[in-house]
Amino acid sequence: MSNTNDTKSWHYIEDEDLWMTPRMRTTFVALLRKFLAKKYAGQTAPNGQPNEGEWTVSGMFDPSKTGNMKEIKDAVNAVARTKKPKTDVFSDQKKLNNGIGSPFLKAEDHVETVTSKGVEVDLDGWLTMKANGFQARPVVRDSKGEIIDPSDLTEEEVYSGRWMRLLVRPAYSDKPTDRVKFYLEGVQLLAHDDAIGSMKRTDGGAFGAVDDEDEDDDI
Numbered sequence: 001m002s003n004t005n006d007t008k009s010w011h012y013i014e015d016e017d018l019w020m021t022p023r024m025r026t027t028f029v030a031l032l033r034k035f036l037a038k039k040y041a042g043q044t045a046p047n048g049q050p051n052e053g054e055w056t057v058s059g060m061f062d063p064s065k066t067g068n069m070k071e072i073k074d075a076v077n078a079v080a081r082t083k084k085p086k087t088d089v090f091s092d093q094k095k096l097n098n099g100i101g102s103p104f105l106k107a108e109d110h111v112e113t114v115t116s117k118g119v120e121v122d123l124d125g126w127l128t129m130k131a132n133g134f135q136a137r138p139v140v141r142d143s144k145g146e147i148i149d150p151s152d153l154t155e156e157e158v159y160s161g162r163w164m165r166l167l168v169r170p171a172y173s174d175k176p177t178d179r180v181k182f183y184l185e186g187v188q189l190l191a192h193d194d195a196i197g198s199m200k201r202t203d204g205g206a207f208g209a210v211d212d213e214d215e216d217d218d219i
Helices: 034-040 070-081 212-217
Strands: 011-013 018-020 024-030 055-061 127-133 139-141 146-148 163-173 179-189
Touching: 018 179, 024 127, 055 163, 055 179, 070 163, 070 179
Parallel strands: 127 179, 139 179
Antiparallel strands: 011 018, 018 163, 024 055, 024 163, 055 127, 139 146, 163 179
């Protein structure tokens, strides 16, 4: 079994058939927030289990600093090949990827400009990924290994921009398109960093001056 204390690499957890990601900078986090739990209460999750609200973590990492990705890519391709043999999800050629999308995308195409401790991050070469699920999952606080009750999570602890690593399971999905995705199985909270907005910000400059009298005429 690989040394899971190494946060820079992907690790296969053989006895659980799960993958542990390297440390990654989160770009969106929703861990059983109250509005999500209420929205999905009483519904059935895709796996037929009670829906407890969607747990979602999107993040990005720099493969050049997080070790060899051959094993996780092999695992992703193995999932794709259960549907379409000889598929290479990571090929740019449709005749080789068979139209099955990769769970990894180029960060620079999908992430706004971000900073780390006040310094802008060069996203060239970084990849993004998303993992989600529909039942509560273990959340561990940093190196102490303390498992946190979901009801105790606060926005100061769980926010877009914090470093985390995840336990994930690759699976095939045909919604909305054919692709290999990751299901979320666990979260470990790591170092704090600058918060990242989940949408584009505006400085309000698009609004021009408005004559109050003209405005009154429309009432």
